[in-house]
Amino acid sequence: MRDQAHNSLMDPRDLTPAEQWEELNRTFAEQLLACLDECARGRHGLFAEPVEGGTERAWPEAARLRELAVALQNLLAQQGERNALCDEFLDLCTMHGESHPGERRLARLFLERIERGEVGTPTQEERKLW
Numbered sequence: 001m002r003d004q005a006h007n008s009l010m011d012p013r014d015l016t017p018a019e020q021w022e023e024l025n026r027t028f029a030e031q032l033l034a035c036l037d038e039c040a041r042g043r044h045g046l047f048a049e050p051v052e053g054g055t056e057r058a059w060p061e062a063a064r065l066r067e068l069a070v071a072l073q074n075l076l077a078q079q080g081e082r083n084a085l086c087d088e089f090l091d092l093c094t095m096h097g098e099s100h101p102g103e104r105r106l107a108r109l110f111l112e113r114i115e116r117g118e119v120g121t122p123t124q125e126e127r128k129l130w
Contacts, residue, residue, distance in 0.1 A: 021081075028072055029085055031065050033114070039107035047093045047103050066093060084120030088113075 039046040045059035069086050076083055092106055101109070113119055 021076075021079075024072060024075075025083055025086075028065075028068055028083070031061070031068070032085065032089060033111075035059075035062050035065050036107045036111050036114075039103055040111055042104055044103050047095065047106060066090075069093075085114070088119055 035046050039062075043059060046062045046065075049058075049063065069090050072083060072086050073090060076086070088110070092110060095106070
């Protein structure tokens with residue numbers, strides 16, 4: 001009888017939020033890959049708002065992607081969850097300065113890491129001591 005009570009907690013309506021999370025994660029991943037591809041081909045403004053060039057250089061999809069990433073990260077944190085793709089994208093958005101490799105290169109490197117299944121692992125290779 002106790003098992004039946006436990007099984008009744010697994011109401012299909014309880015799965016809806018999980019499906020919503022899955023859809024949100026999938027939407028984020030699809031939008032990220034599309035923007036990364038465009039950035040790797042030379043469009044600027046994925047990892048940060050363009051400083052020069054005014055509105056003609058604005059990239060609204062990239063701005064929405066950054067907003068979605070922040071919202072997704074916050075929602076997942078409330079559930080005690082993480083999305084490695086989202087976390088790494090937001091980390092890359094914080095990179096600025098002279099040692100910054102540039103958006104086009106960052107996009108290519110990030111796409112390569114995603115393709116190799118390395119997202120969520122350290123971005124710097126460990127030095128082998130031989």
